[in-house]
Amino acid sequence: MSREQLDELQSEAWGLEASPAKVAILEQAVQLADSLQDVSEGYNVRQQLIEAATFGGMEDRALVAFSWCLARSDKEPDRFPEDDLLWKYKWILAGVTDYPAIPLEKIRAMEEDFERRLKRNGYGLRSLYKLRMDNANDLGFLQAGKEFEEKWRKARRDGMVDCHACEVDAEVSVCVGNGEYAEAIKKARPIMSGKIGCHTVPQRTYADIIIAELSRGRLEKAAEAYESGYPQVAGNPDFLSTIGWHLCYLTRAADIPRGLRLVERHLPWASQSNNPSERMAFYSRVGTFFERIGQERPKSRKVRIPTALTIHNDEDRYAPADLAAWFQAEAAKLAARFDARNGNGYTSWDLADTRALALGLDRPEYEA
Template identity: 40%
Template sequence: MTELDWREQVGKLLGRAERLEPGEAKVMALEEAARLADAHGDVPLAFEVRDALIDAATFGGFPDRALVAFAWCRGQQQRDPERFSPEPLLWKQKWVVGRLDEFPHISRKQIEGALDDVEQCFAKAGAGRRAVLKLRYQAARDMGDDAAAESFWAQWVKEPRDHLTDCRACELDDELDHHIDRGEYAVALEKARPLLEGRSTCAEVPHLTLGSVLYPLFKLGRLEQARDSHLRGYELVQRNREFLATLGEHLEFLALTGNVERGLKLFARHVGWALEHSSHRDRFTFYTASLALMEQALAEGHERVTLSLPRTFTFYSPGEEYETRTLRGWLASQAEGIAAKFDARNGTDRFHKLLARARQLGTEVVPFPIEAPILPSPSGRGTG
């Protein structure tokens, strides 16, 4: 392949990626472009392509591939800081480091080292500590270190904003977790108003927010608003595997309101993402919500269900008939396995507590039928 040929091919791949929606095809196009640049020794072009790949993988549901691309770019930047300025990578460093705790094989020591690195890099760029304090709060919360999470929360929300602070919409959305964890549902919903009303938005907001508010709305008895948030929110997230955990929040809401048939359709449509998703945390959220759904299905007498599940599913049946107890057992096993890995890494019982919570959701069910049809997914059979 001549230089003109391979560069033309890279250009075509980049153009294709730009036209594609977030997802694996977009990531694969950029990975192929990076391989071509590598094969021909064009480091600057390989850097440029991987810079785009970090974005595509982060917002398309492939955090592991974003991490690999970022590590390569960071290595090049450290080897040749004159050619590759550190500034453009700083924003992406937040994205990548903020996802590290989702992988139980990454140790707490490694996560802490990565957070220290963020703090040092941001200080060199003249930024304050607000961004890294948010990352530290989120990591501590995710790992069940409640005392550290409380401390970092108090520092984060008081620290001045700067040029590397996340946008106000993202920060507001992240603040909701703290209030929901504490059962401050009314506070969370009031804080979410600018996001829900469209006065403050971002690439993943209100997509994430509409899932986060479902349980608070349910607990406060605002079921009509919860239904509307589900319908609006699901439409926003159904096409992108990056929102697997948010889809879990929608499944949980459907279980809590007795909308089993609707929940089973959504489970079948998206379980394929969970089977292959690299984020163990997001898979756990989806599995525990699905477990609550199967418990509710059994409570309503659905001993067998008809589901169009992917061929990669362990108990795949060409006839699309499944024993609900078998599905429940499989989901419980998957969730338990992930919880054990996280709690061993974290040195806490946070994930087993979350699993126990999912098992108890049946005691909170308030029937509230949702009559709106589920629109076909863009791929026809289902996004799973």
């Protein structure tokens, strides 16, 4: 093992998009830096690993690397300034609820730790309130989510808050979550018109527009969001959850040909995803899509299913009802793990609500 090998690994990773492949290379580089007892290189490579894992669908690997960096910063704050880690702390907290193995107590402790570090470095709490709002809503603690929403809206902006486009996108998402669909569409206008944007907006915003328009029964408007939005995310696994909402539109529209193409293209991403929440959501939407096919055309058909999935067969022929049952059952198993962690039934309800939206059924009420 040599420093030249370490440089080669980092050079190899540099040219790759965030992905499991890049994460694997950087993890090798971390091991090599540690074997060389090079703390500075170990820290720097882990910084790269945190970004690659966060945006490559492997947030749990990012958490491990981030925890090491944070501990090293606490030990040597002059050498590894805490302020340099705070933005990445936002990334970590934004994905921490996606893993049911991470207990609520750990999530709360991380949120409180982030608050202390923000204050210590002279920042306000707007970024924290945004994260706590999102996390509370993800966990099914909707009243707490509303309380943090109010705090987020009132808190001052500073150097730790998201860009303007992301903040407007967040307002759109909040309106959708509150059932304020017309207001969501109104707030999204600066984004949809191209006046504001960033590297993830409007890509993410189209998902909220689809939800809002389907909820209002405006299929033609949802179609416009699909036509404009799907091509922008189709090549990027980091937008798997957004792609799932495009599949919801195709399910509602009963567009079987395009829906099948979407499923066959992106199902391998979901099956290989290290993120249980994203895998659960996509499987659920795939199950609902095949449920819709079963209603329209119940006969067996050719579908390319990843070989790693237990439902796969060598003939690649399946009854839509069988695929619907399998994917919905897999999603339900994951939802049960989230419900057990959260101490409520919110995640299972959320899957049922999305299914009803995609099929045009009456949507269930959530009982906290």
